Amino acid sequence: MPACSIIIPLFDSRRTIAEALESVRAQTVSDWEAIIVNDGSTDDGPVVARAVAARDPRFRVVDQSNQGLAAARNTGIAHASAPYLLFLDSDDWLEPNALADLLPAATSSPSGAAYAAAEWRDDEGRSLGWSSDVDAGPIGLHELLDYNRFPVHAQLIRRDVLGDLRFRRGYYGCEDYDLWTRLALRGVAWSPVDRLVCGYRMRPGSMSRSFDRMARSIAAVIEQTFVAARELQAKAGDIPCSPCDCSMLRRTSVLERNALDFATRACLDGEDGCEQAVAIYADRSPVRHIASAAAAEAAYWSIPYAECRAPTTWLEHADRYAEALVSFWSRCIEKGWAAHDLPGRVIPHLASWLVRPQTIAAHLADAAAESRLPVVLIGFGANGRRLARALMARNIPCSARDDRALEPAETVLGTATIKVFSNRAPFDPDALHIVTPGDDRAIMRSLPPQLRRLRWSQVRDTLSAAALAQLHPAFARAQQRVTSMPRCLDASMP
DSSP states (O other), X not given: OOSEEEEEEESSOTTTHHHXXXXXXXXXXXXXXXXXXXXXXXXXXXXXXXXXXXXXXXXXXXXXXXXXXXXXXXXXXXXXXXXXXXEOOTTOXXXXXXXXXXXXXXHHXXXXXXXXXXXXXXXXXXXXXXXXXXXXXXXXXXXXXXXXXXXXXXEEEEHHHHTTOOOXXXXXXXXXXXXXXXXXXXXXXXXXXXXXXXXXXXXXXXXXXXXXHHHHHHHHHHHHHHHHHHHHHHHHSSOTTOOOOOOHHHHHHHHHHHHHHHHHHHTTSHHHXXXXXXXXXXXXXXXXXXXXXXXXXXXXXXXXXXXXXXXXXXXXXXXXXXXHHHHHHHHHHHTTSSOTTHHHHHHHHHHHHHSOHHHHHXXXXXHXXXXXXXXXXXXXXXXXXXXXXXXXXXXXXXXXXXXXXXXXXXXXXXXXXXXXXXXXXXXXXXXXXXXXXXXXXXXXXXXXXXXXXXXXXXXXXXXXXXXXXXXXXXXXXXHHHOTTSXXXXXXXXX
16 A cells, blocks of 8 residues: 555646656655546646556546546545545646655644645746745644645645545635635644645636635635634634634634735736726625735735735836735725825835845845854744754754753754754854844843844844835835825825
8 A cells, every 4th residue: 555645636737747747756755656637638638647657557547527626636535545645736746855754744743634835936837936934833723714824735634634524616726725624623733844845836827816716715715614613612612732713803804814815916907907906805805994014915925926926026026016006005095995095004014024034034144154153043933943944055054042942952944953052051152143033122132242143133124124215116106107096105205
């Protein structure tokens, strides 16, 4: 019996299926089977799949009439013989280490499930310079109530954990999110693996770009999950394995973010897109009031996503993005859904979003490389771990100090081991100390003044100021082009 069944739905994917199957064949773990479910394809994709299966008996092709993605995955489950399942779409791919990293983590996980990082790539397979991370730790219901935390092929789960649950039709573009939330309601939590295991292809015309339909489907998942969680809490007092906030206040906040997310994605497509954005927001928002922080978050993630770009490219397209946003916001202001000074309030928040932790870590790692000194991280939370990864990528060894460490210990991070010492340990006067917490005022007061140091917060503030200086002119030009926009930027211009 193989250790893992990899289920690959196939529908009209002649151009990408060979790459997906080759990524499976290249796994460093060889104990797997791949079940390719031909969901009524009308192109030559099944021919490619059968040719691969003829050369490697670990691949099998199962044919069915076109029934959709959920049904194809369920057919794959029915034909699977392995105790663990991984679902791979025909236009995505796995890194060679995927099974080697995910299988041990799922085996040792209390829930029999694990997830890892995915890299976003364009239609040609080129990296977009962006990947998800696993700093959230284990993912259970509380985390999934916000949004889907990982692509379908970035997770692996023990088959018997599914029980009678399967993918359901009718959840356009989020069948996996629907299944994950129903599993989480039963207490399943995915254990994290701090490794990149797969690529996620962003391509124009894909299912995930039908914004209105996806907004409705995701809202349906959110609604049903909050209802089920509240019912479960009323009966049992808590959610199995996962303390969870399923309050009405949080429900409203999550639904509002979903509405604003998809409305913002739509607004980039000229006048028609702006009208669609207004319609999506009017239809899906539970409050119809746009807060500046929420608008900034949606602008950062959703506008680039609509063009299959990484958010790290935002400033390269700032003029066009700003004009689309100002057009959308002006309609919302006219309808009374936002304050007249919304754009001016959004810009500082957006500047902060543009300075991502990975960018700060890269700047600090480059500075550490130039110093040629031993590196000690002060604080080993999410920022410290990100910085440690950036240092490891440059072959720079480091250790860490953390107030949660009572005794010296070793922490495995990816393929490296980091020594973590108590904050009571003596300081190394010859090392470069990098203070990683975002709020470091108390730490800075406690450090010996002679230490050589860098500060995460200082780099963050410098980069945010630079981003702000680029955003202001872009939004000012957008305001001039969108004549219906109230004059609301002047007070915030530098």
